[in-house]
Amino acid sequence: MQFQISDEIIEHIQTLIREGKDAELQLYLEEVHHADIAEIIDELELDEATYIFKLLDSEKTSEALMELEEDMRERILDNLSAKEIADELQQMDTDDAADIISELSEERKQEVIDQMEDEEHAEHIVELLRYDEDSAGGMMAKELVMVNENWSVTGCMSEMRAQAENVTRVHSIYVVDDKGKLKGRLSLKDLLTAPSKANISDIYIPKRDYVNVHTEGEEVARIMQKYDLEAIPVVDEMGRLVGRITIDDVVDFIRDEADRDYQMAAGISEDVEADDSIWHLTRARLPWLVLALLGGMVSVTVLGTFDAALAEHQALFFFVPLIAAMAGNVGVQSSAIVLQGLASKSLRGSLMNRLLKEVLLSLLNGMALALLLIVGGVLLLGFDFWFGLTVGVSLVSVIIIASLIGTFVPIILDRMNIDPAMATGPFITTSNDIFGILIYFSIAKVILGF
Amino acid sequence: MQFQISDEIIEHIQTLIREGKDAELQLYLEEVHHADIAEIIDELELDEATYIFKLLDSEKTSEALMELEEDMRERILDNLSAKEIADELQQMDTDDAADIISELSEERKQEVIDQMEDEEHAEHIVELLRYDEDSAGGMMAKELVMVNENWSVTGCMSEMRAQAENVTRVHSIYVVDDKGKLKGRLSLKDLLTAPSKANISDIYIPKRDYVNVHTEGEEVARIMQKYDLEAIPVVDEMGRLVGRITIDDVVDFIRDEADRDYQMAAGISEDVEADDSIWHLTRARLPWLVLALLGGMVSVTVLGTFDAALAEHQALFFFVPLIAAMAGNVGVQSSAIVLQGLASKSLRGSLMNRLLKEVLLSLLNGMALALLLIVGGVLLLGFDFWFGLTVGVSLVSVIIIASLIGTFVPIILDRMNIDPAMATGPFITTSNDIFGILIYFSIAKVILGF
Numbered sequence: 001m002q003f004q005i006s007d008e009i010i011e012h013i014q015t016l017i018r019e020g021k022d023a024e025l026q027l028y029l030e031e032v033h034h035a036d037i038a039e040i041i042d043e044l045e046l047d048e049a050t051y052i053f054k055l056l057d058s059e060k061t062s063e064a065l066m067e068l069e070e071d072m073r074e075r076i077l078d079n080l081s082a083k084e085i086a087d088e089l090q091q092m093d094t095d096d097a098a099d100i101i102s103e104l105s106e107e108r109k110q111e112v113i114d115q116m117e118d119e120e121h122a123e124h125i126v127e128l129l130r131y132d133e134d135s136a137g138g139m140m141a142k143e144l145v146m147v148n149e150n151w152s153v154t155g156c157m158s159e160m161r162a163q164a165e166n167v168t169r170v171h172s173i174y175v176v177d178d179k180g181k182l183k184g185r186l187s188l189k190d191l192l193t194a195p196s197k198a199n200i201s202d203i204y205i206p207k208r209d210y211v212n213v214h215t216e217g218e219e220v221a222r223i224m225q226k227y228d229l230e231a232i233p234v235v236d237e238m239g240r241l242v243g244r245i246t247i248d249d250v251v252d253f254i255r256d257e258a259d260r261d262y263q264m265a266a267g268i269s270e271d272v273e274a275d276d277s278i279w280h281l282t283r284a285r286l287p288w289l290v291l292a293l294l295g296g297m298v299s300v301t302v303l304g305t306f307d308a309a310l311a312e313h314q315a316l317f318f319f320v321p322l323i324a325a326m327a328g329n330v331g332v333q334s335s336a337i338v339l340q341g342l343a344s345k346s347l348r349g350s351l352m353n354r355l356l357k358e359v360l361l362s363l364l365n366g367m368a369l370a371l372l373l374i375v376g377g378v379l380l381l382g383f384d385f386w387f388g389l390t391v392g393v394s395l396v397s398v399i400i401i402a403s404l405i406g407t408f409v410p411i412i413l414d415r416m417n418i419d420p421a422m423a424t425g426p427f428i429t430t431s432n433d434i435f436g437i438l439i440y441f442s443i444a445k446v447i448l449g450f
Numbered sequence: 451m452q453f454q455i456s457d458e459i460i461e462h463i464q465t466l467i468r469e470g471k472d473a474e475l476q477l478y479l480e481e482v483h484h485a486d487i488a489e490i491i492d493e494l495e496l497d498e499a500t501y502i503f504k505l506l507d508s509e510k511t512s513e514a515l516m517e518l519e520e521d522m523r524e525r526i527l528d529n530l531s532a533k534e535i536a537d538e539l540q541q542m543d544t545d546d547a548a549d550i551i552s553e554l555s556e557e558r559k560q561e562v563i564d565q566m567e568d569e570e571h572a573e574h575i576v577e578l579l580r581y582d583e584d585s586a587g588g589m590m591a592k593e594l595v596m597v598n599e600n601w602s603v604t605g606c607m608s609e610m611r612a613q614a615e616n617v618t619r620v621h622s623i624y625v626v627d628d629k630g631k632l633k634g635r636l637s638l639k640d641l642l643t644a645p646s647k648a649n650i651s652d653i654y655i656p657k658r659d660y661v662n663v664h665t666e667g668e669e670v671a672r673i674m675q676k677y678d679l680e681a682i683p684v685v686d687e688m689g690r691l692v693g694r695i696t697i698d699d700v701v702d703f704i705r706d707e708a709d710r711d712y713q714m715a716a717g718i719s720e721d722v723e724a725d726d727s728i729w730h731l732t733r734a735r736l737p738w739l740v741l742a743l744l745g746g747m748v749s750v751t752v753l754g755t756f757d758a759a760l761a762e763h764q765a766l767f768f769f770v771p772l773i774a775a776m777a778g779n780v781g782v783q784s785s786a787i788v789l790q791g792l793a794s795k796s797l798r799g800s801l802m803n804r805l806l807k808e809v810l811l812s813l814l815n816g817m818a819l820a821l822l823l824i825v826g827g828v829l830l831l832g833f834d835f836w837f838g839l840t841v842g843v844s845l846v847s848v849i850i851i852a853s854l855i856g857t858f859v860p861i862i863l864d865r866m867n868i869d870p871a872m873a874t875g876p877f878i879t880t881s882n883d884i885f886g887i888l889i890y891f892s893i894a895k896v897i898l899g900f
Contacts (some may be wrong), residue, residue, distance in 0.1 A: 033677060035676045035677055067676075225701055225702070225705065226517075230680065247680070251701055254705060255708070258708030258711075259790060261712065262708070262711065262712055262786060262790065263787075265712065265715060265786075266783055266786030266787075267779055267782060273787070273791060274787045285780075285815060289780065289783075289815060290822070296769075296773075297772065300768045300771075307768075310760065310767075315754070317760075318757075320767075321749040321750075321774045322747065322749060324771045324774065324775070325745065325749075326743065326746065329738065329742045329875075329876050329879070333739075336715075337718065338724055341725070354724075360728055361728050361732060364732050365735060365736055365739060369736075429775065430775065
């Protein structure tokens with residue numbers, strides 16, 4: 001059943017385009033799912049992609065447009081007239097249309113909206129553009145089935161059938177009062193089995209799960225996931241029903257968030273893919289590398305201040321990368337666990353308890369590792385005892401400090417309302433490198449005396 | 451609308467339990483969503499948690515059971531009799547019941563299954579237990595609405611109503627032939643608008659999206675996400691419809707996978723949360739630290755072989771942590787991008803092109819960074835030119851090698867069918883530390899000559 005994109009398929013399509021075999025091309029693409037068409041288009045040259053966009057009808061291309069990579073979409077939209085874009089948007093649900101239109105320049109945006117024939121659809125899109133794209137308002141669609149609590153079941157059925165025309169998946173029928181305030185919801189099953197003279201107000205399930213237009217996307221995802229919801233209604237500040245968010249948008253949101261956090265932890269500051277341009281990839285990677293370089297310069301300076309030790313204790317310097325690496329690894333481990341706890345809101349209990357636990361945990365890990373190092377070093381490699389002790393004590397101390405930094409920097413950032421994901425990867429490794437080296441040589445100075 | 455767990459709520463419930471106010475407790479918990487009950491129970495002592503489980507009816511507790519943290523669930527199940535567990539399972543969908551039962555010991559499993567009253571439900575669960583839990587068979591539920599292609603619309607309607615009783619969310623009505631082979635699906639809308647004398651075979655939509663019982667969970671998630679599916683049917687080797695997977699299970703799967711990849715990249719080898727026991731957390735973190743320690747020992751040895759340089763070129767050693775840190779950071783960046791490409795199957799094109807691109811990209815990044823370092827070092831800090839050149843050339847070389855390792859180790863592992871996520875974090879940083887130091891001193895030897 002699975003469509004698998006291949007070089008043969010791409011070449012076949014390129015040949016059809018080159019030879020202008022429109023009918024054959026249309027016939028071939030008719031059978032292909034719009035998500036697969038998007039995959040094909042992503043692999044084509046811009047003029048070929050535009051050709052396909054102009055050839056297929058907007059019902060199909062509008063759905064493919066949503067699935068394209070941002071770069072390609074931007075370039076195709078540049079090649080389409082305002083009227084052509086308006087036709088695409090006309091076919092889309094309001095949430096998707098708003099996403100597309102928000103990528104255009106202000107001037108283009110206005111032109112496209114002016115070209116839209118369906119006034120109501122255009123108005124809905126304009127409304128959605130007001131909200132931050134990572135808020136419930138920015139994620140919701142205006143398409144939903146809504147009935148008044150005062151209606152009868154019979155009146156409701158016919159109204160509902162009319163509304164359902166525009167809604168791809170019904171999920172729930174929402175119940176509002178005369179002022180449009182969300183009162184609750186109905187299942188299709190309830191509606192079908194209720195006596196036809198009953199009023200909606202007698203049979204609806206009072207509202208329970210809903211979000212506000214300003215609720216953050218992350219929170220929406222968390223609620224829908226926790227309560228296994230397939231759709232959630234969105235209300236404005238007055239409690240009026242203004243839209244709904246469906247689970248498929250949240251799935252994309254979850255995946256995007258996870259990708260972003262993962263990249264941030266790896267020191268990549270923009271959303272990139274392996275196939276993006278070199279310029280784009282460089283821009284995403286260089287800033288963190290510069291930070292790491294500056295951190296490295298600090299560690300050079302720190303090491304330089306201990307040059308007196310070099311003549312007597314050469315081996316001390318050989319252990320620098322080991323100490324730095326351990327500090328970096330421990331810091332990243334601690335920060336990763338705390339970050340996931342912060343993201344899922346599952347971190348509970350006092351800071352003091354967490355501090356004690358982290359110290360105990362690092363003490364355990366540190367002692368096990370130090371023992372391994374001392375036994376290996378003193379017994380097998382013939383280190384001086386005091387030297388072994390220095391490295392061992394430093395290792396334990398560095399691990400404790402590094403894990404505390406890894407644990408508390410994200411917590412503190414979170415309390416200051418800064419994205420704690422900033423504090424993973426390069427940031428934690430770089431600062432832990434520096435602290436690690438500083439602690440190591442300070443301890444060496446005390447034990448070995450130089 | 452949101453329930454927010456707090457210390458007051460926990461204490462209130464603990465007081466009610468202690469004072470044996472069962473009626474009040476039941477009344478209080480009746481209003482609370484099962485996902486929130488699970489959150490409360492996770493915070494209680496085992497005897498309190500068990501008390502609540504025995505107090506509430508199994509319709510409510512069975513749903514809460516699914517949402518509990520694994521530790522707590524395991525301990526509560528230990529406290530329940532086989533009959534009590536069987537009652538809980540009776541209330542659950544088959545996929546959830548199979549997940550729970552697979553956590554029990556072999557002996558206990560048998561006892562619980564023997565105690566189940568609904569033979570068919572038990573048989574379904576036993577069938578699901580056969581599949582690997584990360585396969586479509588292990589994720590699917592047996593609950594679905596299925597009609598025969600030869601039925602009439604009228605006959606279908608009544609049969610469907612009966613079946614829908616057991617299915618929480620219908621999504622789609624699946625159409626099979628006399629042998630039970632999946633033929634396609636019907637929407638409720640189609641069924642309602644079709645002439646009542648029509649046969650199902652005239653109106654169904656031929657099958658398109660489905661998976662096999664052995665399809666991997668990751669692939670199921672990818673397909674459902676790509677095609678925006680809310681449910682997907684699962685067929686056996688004979689093409690017979692045996693179950694279906696709904697989007698809510700896939701959402702959990704995606705989140706779990708993302709968490710696991712993130713933790714793996716951070717050097718955490720088991721699925722842990724910040725609130726897990728110290729022992730559990732240590733076990734998850736220590737193995738990677740031991741690996742990093744052993745890697746560190748190798749770098750100590752490598753540095754030791756260059757001790758001849760120490761007397762003449764002290765400053766060389768001061769730059770070791772900088773070089774190692776850059777190698778580590780670049781490696782993690784490259785591997786993260788490749789890993790995401792592998793996971794989403796969006797990596798296309800030849801290895802040679804990827805190699806050229808990665809070299810070009812690192813050359814760009816490396817030259818920018820080396821320039822910064824040389825200008826800073828020679829002009830501002832007064833380095834010797836040859837020394838600055840050594841560090842600069844090393845930096846560019848190390849960045850290129852590190853990015854090649856970060857790019858190709860995951861690709862090679864993936865081709866060998868080993869999880870490429872293994873190759874992120876500590877593994878990449880540690881090996882790049884070693885290679886970085888080796889390259890740095892080799893270049894220094896050539897330029898500075900020692």
